[in-house]
Ligand SMILES: Nc1ncnc2c1ncn2[C@@H]1O[C@H](COP(=O)(O)OP(=O)(O)O)[C@@H](O)[C@H]1O
């Protein structure tokens with residue numbers, strides 16, 4: 001009998017759910033959440049019921065029997081920095097996520113949702129390659145303020161899954177390639193992969209890198225500090241300006257790039273300017289990511305939901321095509337990567353790692 005594996009991927013603008021038999025997808029669904037819907041929730045934890053209802057709706061009518069599940073696997077959220085791998089969900093992990101101990105992001109809900117369903121089903125729950133996978137080079141951690149150390153927070157699950165699949169497709173080992181990967185989703189991360197490690201990547205959550213559908217990206221620090229002081233904002237309100245209420249949401253009130261393209265095509269000059277500015281910041285981050293390998297980049301890979309836009313990928317190629325060939329692999333392999341991570345543990349090919357406090 002094949003293993004039935006349920007995969008849950010909460011992102012900032014979507015919840016993706018999939019059912020797998022071993023590593024073959026049987027069903028999947030991508031549920032988009034508008035900026036308006038997300039804005040109703042003060043904190044990430046408040047979205048739990050809302051996202052759970054969407055998952056139950058997916059179950060309904062699909063004839064899925066919870067007791068048949070061999071594992072439930074969720075996207076891993078903001079935890080302690082850790083090596084890549086599959087981790088069993090445990091109480092320490094849940095406690096860190098429920099209390100947003102290392103920050104707040106939709107991915108924190110992945111393990112919590114997976115754990116709830118796994119308990120009902122009587123099967124194990126896992127996370128795979130959480131957003132805090134940390135392979136940064138020592139030199140990449142240092143900033144000009146000794147009390148501020150850079151953190152690795154990015155789309156580790158998709159970046160790793162996409163590059164491994166791409167390397168295989170060209171008969172090369174991932175470890176032998178120098179790659180720049182731009183994951184273009186609700187948040188945007190641009191990573192430099194060399195010798196199989198992401199030695200440089202923008203922290204996609206805390207105000208680094210390009211701006212994105214719902215992130216501010218890098219902003220002038222002194223001006224940002226001035227806003228916080230003038231408007232007397234506390235930490236959660238300040239964090240929301242950077243992630244959730246930043247980027248396209250702040251400028252245009254939507255997190256949907258398709259909507260921005262529609263508006264621009266209909267003659268909305270502001271939508272066009274802001275969209276072009278976002279593309280420009282992505283291109284600058286990609287060029288900067290060539291530095292760790294001294295410009296010796298084999299390929300640049302564009303992935304994530306926004307990479308479906310031909311308008312955006314064509315403009316990016318114009319900006320950064322001088323660095324290396326640009327490969328467009330739109331969407332993400334996150335559900336597949338979650339299923340594969342759980343399958344390796346279920347079959348004994350790999351032992352589940354343990355998350356400690
Ligand atoms: N065909 C498309 N053209 C342009 N943008 C798209 C397209 N499909 C999805 N997107 C955009 O991709 C973004 C969501 O990407 P996704 O990787 O699913 O995000 P997340 O997982 O962070 O929620 C949204 O801004 C959405 O509008």
Ligand SMILES: CCCC(=O)OP(=O)(O)O
Nearest residue numbers: 011012154185186187204
């Ligand atoms: C927190 C880093 C990962 C990220 O930004 O994911 P989304 O694009 O799903 O918000």
